[in-house]
Amino acid sequence: MPSDLQSDPFGRSGNPPWPGGPAEDKSTQCPDGPGNRVGHRRLGCVADPTSESTRWGSVADPSFDVVSKVDRQEVDNALNQAAKELSTRFDFRGVNAKVSWAGEEAITIEAETEERALAAVEVFKEKLIKRGISLKAFEADEPAVSGKIYKVNGKIIQGIASDKAKQIAKIIRDEGPKGVQAQIQGDQLRVSGKKKDHLQDVIALLKGKDLDIALQFTNYR
Template sequence: MAASPSFDIVSKVDRQEVDNAFNQAEKELATRFDFRGTGTVVAKSGEAFTITSETEERATAALDVFKEKLVKRNISLKSLDAGEPRQSGKTYKIDLKVVEGIESDKAKAISKKIRDEGPKGVQAQIQGDQLRVTGKKRDDLQAVIALLKQEDFGVALQFTNYR
């Protein structure tokens, strides 16, 4: 008999789709008439992004454009950590970071939820920045997935390696 059924709970982002959303937002900011002459730019440095503009309103509007492009590419906004607009000299900046992985406190909350409200005989183990859920029956695992989809843990969750 094979090992007991299991699946992994992860929080990952397709980096190529994030880059595509960044490129689309960059093009839209360059061509839209309401951004002309405002010095509004989206810049990428490593894994982080920075939105720069002459006014706070235009910086916030540029952030909305970037979020819109992420949503169109099926990237959850829970994966985007956007700072508050801050003044830097004569310009306003917003720092953005794409978050991957499940932090340990959120992983503990997910594990506790499975333990408290999930079917009997289902265990969740924290493995780095992901969780492995095992159980006796596949139906129990599907019940756990349904339970977790109803709850908001503040992270974009994906369910992988369902065996």
């Protein structure tokens, strides 16, 4: 005679094999998939885990991010190219024209005359353009004399300032397609809507505005 364990059907404890056993209880299925046995039985879900609409909840609306970011390596390349040109061009000889980093995003351009200092700024701008960097991402002060040297303090703009972000959000709200939303997230914005075509309309809208800031549109999904 077989032992008691051998004669009992599998799952004597009342828990049928998971998944797909003959006694599988559909009431224990949950949107988070059939692998979570404990969660299924605790929650008592009835949703079909094979359903796309219930597996992870509703699908998020299409969205993209509005950012203002500059590749620092490309700025560094532009700076090095400008420094090389300043050291070799005939019209910059004898005026000690220089361009150098003065911090993480700060740049100093200098020369012994105001005119050559301003000319050095233009050389640096030309190199930025050649590296694909918008001049809206670079700000430069007027030359200031320090001893015998004229210095220009400049900076690379990273991120969207709070007031500018509010301006962009207002443009989207007032002039963008109905149903599109813009949420400020730190130094960038997240734009979302029901239709991808509407998001493309927002991108076109912002590209057509003169916002005095270099914008990029990323994470489109």
